[in-house]
Amino acid sequence: MTESQITVATPNAAYEKMLPAWDLIDALRGGTSVMREAGTAFLPQEEGESNALYHSRLARTYLFPALKKSLQSLVGKVFETPVVLNQDSATEITEWTDNIDMTGRNLAVFARDLFEEALADGMVHIHVDFTKIELPENGAVLTLEDDRKIGARPYFRQIKARDVISWWSVNQGGTEKLVEVRIKKKHEKRLENGEKFLKTGFEFCGLERMSFGKKQKMKKATKYGC
Secondary structure, eight states: OOGGGOOTTOOOHHHHHHHHHHHHHHHHHHOHHHHHHHGGGTSOOOTTOOHHHHHHHHHTOOOOOHHHHHHHHHHHHHTTSOOOOOTTSOHHHHHHGGGTTSSSOOHHHHHHHHHHHHHHHSOEEEEEEEOOOOOOTTOOOOOHHHHHHHTOOEEEEEEEGGGEEEEEEEEETTEEEEEEEEEEEEEEEEOTTSOEEEEEEEEEEEOSGGGHHHHHHOOSSOEEEO
């Protein structure tokens, strides 16, 4: 692949190496229906076997959900004890834990889902974001009190390992430092007739100013700010 062919949708080599393993894990967690949809990827068609016979055999093939049951069992043992904060935690943080990801999940549910993803895929990511705020047209500076009035605050986002398609780090003073991340993200869109569909775009988390120039050169894909 030449440099001109690289776009925002191009994953790095490490991601491509790990992707087949994640595909297998997703299929095992998905169960019989997902395994059947994958067809010959996980149930090869025998030499000389007609398509009709193969599809008949595929329809009779079932996947025992051993992985799913094992994950649920392991996660259940870890979270037998409720997730609690230290008694000296700030009141604001304690209140945020009731809806830690701004989608209705409390901290305990979020942590449980996160741990299950980590067990299955070997890793999972948390992106700590902040509520998007429209700045006043008159250029006025918003205060902390203004943020509280409109409910603006930090929140967690759970990001699957397979959705972080590329990352870039540099060595500074003998320490490896992450400076850019590219995240695949599906955005729900609505057509004029009211039907919904998912559109895939790519989010950029530029953690240092030096990464912005590189990002601006990439094209041929929908881009969303991080």
